[in-house]
Amino acid sequence: GVIAINTAIEVDIFGNANSTQISGTKMMNGIGGSADFTNNAYLSIFTCGSTTKGGAISSIVPFASHIDHTSHFVDAVITEYGVADLRGKCAMDKAKELIKVAHPDYQPLLRDYLKYAEKYGGHTHHCLSAAFALHDTFLRKGDMRLTDFAEYVK
Secondary structure, three states: OOEEEEEOOEEEOOOOEEOOEEOOOEEOOOOOOHHHHHHHOOEEEEEOOOEEHHHOEEOEEOOOOOOOEOHHHOOEEEEOOEEEEOOOOOHHHHHHHHHHOOOOOOHHHHHHHHHHHHOOOOOOOOOOOOOOHHHHHHHHHOOHHHOOHHHOOO
């Protein structure tokens, strides 16, 4: 079978990958054949650096600003901090694996988001008021690390 290896701009903690749009609005590149390879491969792997812009932007986020590849087709995510093997895992276990490969500066923020999101329950935990907090903080303050979930969660 085919092993598909693609680059992601960002991956959310549940395994959805964005490979085309910066902040969900600015086209970086076309999807090309990556969707076909990802959906039909024996093994679908996404790679990305854990951060960009000097660490101001995390590639692992609570919720992807655009989704090209759903978590159903993403088997593994690789950053310089390791491999998140997502095969056969539930949404919460995927989140824990992906947080492990996030940049250490962002791991506490991602764990905090997951704690807020767990309060809302469901199969895939989300706190909709905070799902894009990292993206919003970058737009307002220029650095995702400055995110304070108290601004988003009441």
